[in-house]
Amino acid sequence: MKKIGKVFGLLLIAAISLSIVVFGYKVYQHKNYEQRLASAQVTIKQQSSKMDELTKQVNQLFTDENDDLLNPETNTEQISDLKTQINGMRVSADSYQLKKQDLPQEDASFADKQAELLRRVSQAYDKSNLQDQIAALFQADTVNWQALNDQAVINLDTKAEKVTELLQKVSEMPEGNWKNLANGYLNLAQDECNQAATTLDMINQMVVNGQVAENANADTYAQLVNTLYSVQHQGLSDALENKVREVKTQMQAAGRM
Numbered sequence: 001m002k003k004i005g006k007v008f009g010l011l012l013i014a015a016i017s018l019s020i021v022v023f024g025y026k027v028y029q030h031k032n033y034e035q036r037l038a039s040a041q042v043t044i045k046q047q048s049s050k051m052d053e054l055t056k057q058v059n060q061l062f063t064d065e066n067d068d069l070l071n072p073e074t075n076t077e078q079i080s081d082l083k084t085q086i087n088g089m090r091v092s093a094d095s096y097q098l099k100k101q102d103l104p105q106e107d108a109s110f111a112d113k114q115a116e117l118l119r120r121v122s123q124a125y126d127k128s129n130l131q132d133q134i135a136a137l138f139q140a141d142t143v144n145w146q147a148l149n150d151q152a153v154i155n156l157d158t159k160a161e162k163v164t165e166l167l168q169k170v171s172e173m174p175e176g177n178w179k180n181l182a183n184g185y186l187n188l189a190q191d192e193c194n195q196a197a198t199t200l201d202m203i204n205q206m207v208v209n210g211q212v213a214e215n216a217n218a219d220t221y222a223q224l225v226n227t228l229y230s231v232q233h234q235g236l237s238d239a240l241e242n243k244v245r246e247v248k249t250q251m252q253a254a255g256r257m
Contacts, residue, residue, distance in 0.1 A: 047089055051113060054086055058117055061124045063146070068176040070145060076128040083121045089114055127178055133166055134182060137189045139239075148184040153192070153235035156200065156243060160193040192236050199227040199240050203247055212254040221251060 061079060063069045135143040142152035163186055170182045202224045206216040224244055231237040251257045 057082055058120050067120055068178050070127055079125045079128055086117045134185050148181055151235055153239055154189050163189045192233055195231045207247055212250050212256055216256055218257050
C-alpha cells in the first residue's frame with residue numbers, strides 16, 4: 001500500500017507540475033499575443049498616411065473616377081512599382097498572426113482598403129501591359145490611348161495570330177471606353193493584316209532570305225504591283241509600296257528587270 005501511495009503521490013506531483021507548465025505557457029501566449037496586438041495597432045496607424053499617399057498615386061493612374069482610361073503619362077514599370085509598395089504594406093490581421101475581430105474596426109478596415117487598391121492597380125497594370133503589346137503592332141507613335149487613330153499603320157511584320165491572341169485577352173477586360181479603344185485598334189490591325197496579306201506573300205515568294213528567287217521576273221513584279229490596288233488603307237498602301245520598290249531595286253541589281 002505504501003508503494004502504491006508513493007506512486008500516486010509522484011503522479012500527483014507530476015500532474016500539478018504539468019498543470020503549472022501549461023498554465024504558464026498559456027499566460028505567456030496570451031501576453032505575447034497582447035504585445036503583438038498592441039504593436040500591430042501602432043504600426044497600422046503609422047501606415048495610415050502612406051495608405052493615403054498610395055491611394056492618391058493609384059487615382060493618378062487613370063483619367064477619370066471610373067478607373068477607365070489610363071493617364072497618358074502612366075507606364076507599366078511605374079504601375080508595377082506601385083503594386084509592390086501596396087502589396088508590401090502590413091495592415092491585415094493575418095500579416096501579424098492575429099484574429100481580425102481583435103483589431104479595432106478602424107484598423108481592420110485598412111486591410112480592405114489595401115485589397116481594393118491592389119484590385120485597382122492590378123487592373124491598371126493589365127491595361128498598360130495590353131496597351132504596350134497593341135502599340136507594338138503599329139508603327140511608332142501612331143497609337144493614341146485617349147481617342148482612336150484610324151490612320152495608324154501596322155508594322156509589316158505584324159502577325160494575324162498575335163492580333164487574334166490580343167483580341168481574346170481584351171475580351172476579358174471590363175467594359176468601357178478603354179476596351180472600345182483597344183478593340184478598335186485590334187480590329188484595325190486585323191483588317192490591315194488581311195489587306196496586306198497578298199502583297200506580303202508575293203514579296204516573300206519573290207525574295208527569299210534576301211535573295212531574288214529564280215521565278216521572279218518582270219511579269220511577277222507586275223502582278224505584285226497590282227496587289228497594291230486592293231489595299232484600301234492609304235497609310236498601309238504607302239508602306240507596302242515602299243516595300244515593293246525595295247523588291248524592284250533588288251531585281252534590277254540581279255538583272256531580272
